[in-house]
Amino acid sequence: MSDQTGSDVAVAMHGIVKRFPGVLANDHVSFEARFGEVHALLGENGAGKTTLMNILYGIYRPDEGEIYIKGRRVTIRSPRDAIRLGIGMVHQQYRLVSTHTVVENVILGLPGNFFFPDRAARRKLEEFSEKYGLHVDPEARIWQLSSGEQQRVEIIKALYRGAEILILDEPTSMLTPGEIDELLGVIRRMAAEGHTVIFITHKLDEVFDISDRVTVLRQGKVVATLETARTDKPSLARLMVGREVLFRLEKRPASVGQTVLRVEGLHALNDRGLPAVRNVSFAIAAGEILGIAGVAGNGQRELVEALVGLRPSTQGRVFIKEQEVTHQPPRTLIERGVCYIPGERLIGLVPSLSVAENLILRNYCQAPFTQGAFLNYGAINEYADHLVAQYSVATPSLKTPVKLLSGGNIQRVILARETCRAPTLLVAAHPTSGLDVGATEYIRQLLLAQRDQGTAVLLVSEDLEEVLQLSDRIAVMFEGQIMGILPADQADLETIGLMMAGAKKMSVPEVV
Amino acid sequence: MWDFILLVLRAAIPAGTPLLFGTLGEVTAERSGVLNLGVEGMMIVGAVTAFGVTQSTGNIWLGVAAAALVGGILALVHAFASITLRVNQVVSGLALTMLGLGLSGLVGKRYIGMPPRTRFAPLAVPGLSDLPIIGPLFFRYDPLVYLAIALVPVLWFILYKTRWGITLRSVGESPATADALGVNVFRVRYLAVFFGGLMAGVGGAYLSVVYTTAWIEGMTAGAGWIVIALTIFAMWDPVRALLGAYLFGGVRVLQYRLQPLGISPNLLNMLPFIFTILVLLVSAGEAMRKRIGAPEALMQPYMREER
Numbered sequence: 001m002s003d004q005t006g007s008d009v010a011v012a013m014h015g016i017v018k019r020f021p022g023v024l025a026n027d028h029v030s031f032e033a034r035f036g037e038v039h040a041l042l043g044e045n046g047a048g049k050t051t052l053m054n055i056l057y058g059i060y061r062p063d064e065g066e067i068y069i070k071g072r073r074v075t076i077r078s079p080r081d082a083i084r085l086g087i088g089m090v091h092q093q094y095r096l097v098s099t100h101t102v103v104e105n106v107i108l109g110l111p112g113n114f115f116f117p118d119r120a121a122r123r124k125l126e127e128f129s130e131k132y133g134l135h136v137d138p139e140a141r142i143w144q145l146s147s148g149e150q151q152r153v154e155i156i157k158a159l160y161r162g163a164e165i166l167i168l169d170e171p172t173s174m175l176t177p178g179e180i181d182e183l184l185g186v187i188r189r190m191a192a193e194g195h196t197v198i199f200i201t202h203k204l205d206e207v208f209d210i211s212d213r214v215t216v217l218r219q220g221k222v223v224a225t226l227e228t229a230r231t232d233k234p235s236l237a238r239l240m241v242g243r244e245v246l247f248r249l250e251k252r253p254a255s256v257g258q259t260v261l262r263v264e265g266l267h268a269l270n271d272r273g274l275p276a277v278r279n280v281s282f283a284i285a286a287g288e289i290l291g292i293a294g295v296a297g298n299g300q301r302e303l304v305e306a307l308v309g310l311r312p313s314t315q316g317r318v319f320i321k322e323q324e325v326t327h328q329p330p331r332t333l334i335e336r337g338v339c340y341i342p343g344e345r346l347i348g349l350v351p352s353l354s355v356a357e358n359l360i361l362r363n364y365c366q367a368p369f370t371q372g373a374f375l376n377y378g379a380i381n382e383y384a385d386h387l388v389a390q391y392s393v394a395t396p397s398l399k400t401p402v403k404l405l406s407g408g409n410i411q412r413v414i415l416a417r418e419t420c421r422a423p424t425l426l427v428a429a430h431p432t433s434g435l436d437v438g439a440t441e442y443i444r445q446l447l448l449a450q451r452d453q454g455t456a457v458l459l460v461s462e463d464l465e466e467v468l469q470l471s472d473r474i475a476v477m478f479e480g481q482i483m484g485i486l487p488a489d490q491a492d493l494e495t496i497g498l499m500m501a502g503a504k505k506m507s508v509p510e511v512v
Numbered sequence: 513m514w515d516f517i518l519l520v521l522r523a524a525i526p527a528g529t530p531l532l533f534g535t536l537g538e539v540t541a542e543r544s545g546v547l548n549l550g551v552e553g554m555m556i557v558g559a560v561t562a563f564g565v566t567q568s569t570g571n572i573w574l575g576v577a578a579a580a581l582v583g584g585i586l587a588l589v590h591a592f593a594s595i596t597l598r599v600n601q602v603v604s605g606l607a608l609t610m611l612g613l614g615l616s617g618l619v620g621k622r623y624i625g626m627p628p629r630t631r632f633a634p635l636a637v638p639g640l641s642d643l644p645i646i647g648p649l650f651f652r653y654d655p656l657v658y659l660a661i662a663l664v665p666v667l668w669f670i671l672y673k674t675r676w677g678i679t680l681r682s683v684g685e686s687p688a689t690a691d692a693l694g695v696n697v698f699r700v701r702y703l704a705v706f707f708g709g710l711m712a713g714v715g716g717a718y719l720s721v722v723y724t725t726a727w728i729e730g731m732t733a734g735a736g737w738i739v740i741a742l743t744i745f746a747m748w749d750p751v752r753a754l755l756g757a758y759l760f761g762g763v764r765v766l767q768y769r770l771q772p773l774g775i776s777p778n779l780l781n782m783l784p785f786i787f788t789i790l791v792l793l794v795s796a797g798e799a800m801r802k803r804i805g806a807p808e809a810l811m812q813p814y815m816r817e818e819r
């Protein structure tokens with residue numbers, strides 16, 4: 001089947017195989033993208049999307065298979081070769097030097113002036129910002145920019161090198177809704193100019209918003225390549241996950257118990273020492289989910305960290321089951337039954353430790369896992385084996401370092417560790433960000449199950465739909481303050497949207 | 513008292529010069545992400561090489577050049593181990609120091625007690641060197657002192673204002689980023705470590721053929737370790753490296769000057785190291801580390817396919 005490289009095909013990959021220790025990440029994958037098309041690459045976590053595109057960009061070498069660019073057979077040994085062939089890639093985790101300025105990042109690795117290399121680049125940056133609407137301050141340092149702006153820098157980097165084929169790896173996962181619209185606009189303009197855009201995602205809506213065609217990967221294999229216009233959401237979901245997916249969750253009415261968490265007038269600072277949480281008060285009872293909605297960066301992260309003991313609070317008090325825990329270290333909170341699912345996955349885990357070791361991080365110092373000064377690996381493995389099965393974590397073995405798992409499976413490891421012992425308070429920050437529909441569904445069900453068991457759940461999410469779907473009450477945060485707390489049945493998108501933008505404030509009712 | 517201060521100041525600059533060479537080199541290597549704890553070893557081998565070559569050729573410049581080269585070659589051993597073989601950088605650097613100390617002792621046996629064949633004439637800057645106070649303080653040193661000073665702005669400029677500098681710093685901050693843009697991370701790191709070796713070699717040469725004009729076994733006496741501390745003290749910046757090197761030079765001088773006043777020499781011997789520990793303590797805190805900006809990828813070997 002090697003000779004269907006028609007003249008409108010920009011990229012063709014045939015029979016690509018890539019193995020990692022214990023995983024077949026790409027299993028005879030064939031993929032084609034045409035000039036001027038937006039081609040979505042859809043698949044669950046760990047389906048092998050990033051691996052396939054990393055092969056195209058020269059970061060991984062394929063074990064088998066052929067690549068054709070504009071009809072010519074090529075061997076791509078390094079990103080340098082890929083750049084020369086007109087390929088650009090915006091990685092899932094941005095590849096930027098965060099202490100450097102925008103221009104310095106853009107010109108890195110390019111030939112040109114030896115002295116003051118940034119001067120000529122500045123003019124070209126302005127050109128791009130006009131042509132594609134990619135505005136950024138060339139003098140700003142990367143760490144000062146929002147993720148949306150950082151992504152613009154990444155796209156500019158690729159265009160600056162003359163990329164005709166642009167790979168975007170889950171480009172929307174770190175953006176706010178407004179930024180997503182902007183990005184889609186940029187992508188349309190580029191495609192109209194004849195660029196080929198390969199858009200990796202696991203969000204079905206985006207596939208329909210932007211792509212002309214879609215290739216679905218499942219467990220390293222291509223299951224279909226379709227015209228987007230000729231398919232629909234349920235059938236794509238079925239192709240991707242391999243079974244029916246529920247888009248509606250069964251939610252039983254809450255049976256609310258005693259107050260578990262009570263927060264009174266809490267204040268905290270962000271990393272730069274500025275007030276981020278301001279006078280926040282609320283309470284959560286056993287058996288209910290309190291959702292916190294808000295645009296990213298309005299103090300949610302700092303609030304969560306202050307609650308789980310990772311960030312000092314500057315004022316205010318926190319009670320768990322009416323016992324004061326303000327300023328207590330995480331260890332004490334863990335003993336009181338507080339569990340935490342952090343948003344940035346690798347923060348909750350030790351990346352280079354094995355799956356089994358990560359699973360006992362919370363209780364490694366208790367019997368039967370320790371015997372005197374030693375760890376009892378027999379007991380640890382037995383316990384881990386049980387959890388891996390119960391939470392269906394896909395891992396080559398219990399000894400695999402957790403950093404080698406795919407995103408969805410990393411999240412399952414955290415969930416398994418944090419929820420297996422019926423916590424009293426479960427703090428979940430963006431528990432499904434970056435996860436595919438299957439994993440998302442699973443995790444949402446798990447949160448509801450926890451609630452039905454009588455756990456108090458604090459859910460922080462930027463995904464408004466998720467907050468509305470799961471929560472019993474919804475608090476909206478804006479600029480570090482709680483704008484109001486609504487019962488879920490009274491919350492509609494419009495009111496919450498206004499509160500998220502700071503346009504509407506409600507008197508916060510006295511807690512529970 | 514005034515005379516004493518002047519005396520110390522004047523002596524601090526030559527005493528700090530080998531430290532300055534070493535630190536400029538280590539700053540460069542660490543900026544690329546490679547910690548080289550072999551500075552002490554490279555310096556002492558540089559010292560013995562410079563002395564030997566100067567004795568047999570009668571030309572100090574040849575001695576210095578040979579020292580640089582030998583320092584560079586030793587650094588390549590560390591580069592091979594830590595960049596290509598991805599051995600732990602601390603282990604490989606320590607091994608290099610041991611190797612250097614042993615090697616120099618072996619080679620240097622026959623130079624012990626040998627009087628120098630030649631020495632540098634101080635280079636008096638015409639006009640300026642006759643000024644009172646300032647003249648002797650700033651304008652009457654040997655050529656290598658001026659070379660070290662001249663290197664400071666040059667290195668600063670390369671680091672911050674040129675294409676090489678951006679590449680070097682990027683490789684040290686985020687090798688994956690640099691690699692994804694087609695930069696050859698390995699080549700940049702090799703070159704930076706090699707330059708570090710050259711500089712350490714020259715620093716060692718300064719000790720044996722200019723500062724002491726003799727070969728004494730173990731004559732670096734911990735200078736290489738002070739360089740490591742100075743690199744942090746300087747926050748990986750050439751200009752602060754200059755200030756730090758002269759400051760530590762001053763501490764070393766005080767050590768000799770205070771001895772006749774009845775202060776225990778053992779105590780004074782500890783002075784530079786106590787100071788070093790203090791500097792490390794102050795700059796080792798997590799917050800401090802972030803602010804003063806240790807290269808993000810320092811001590812992390814790079815491999816493309818690794819997650």
Ligand SMILES: Nc1ncnc2c1ncn2[C@@H]1O[C@H](COP(=O)(O)OP(=O)(O)OP(=O)(O)O)[C@@H](O)[C@H]1O
Pocket residue numbers: 020021023024025043044045046047048049050051052092202404405406407408434817818819
């Ligand atoms: N460098 C690596 N070393 C070992 N295993 C790897 C490596 N990169 C990927 N894998 C494995 O290959 C499989 C495919 O991973 P890949 O990152 O391509 O998935 P993905 O489709 O991009 O998923 P996600 O939506 O989570 O980003 C996973 O099982 C992953 O654990």
Ligand SMILES: [Mg+2]
Pocket residue numbers: 049050051092169
């Ligand atoms: Mg991926």
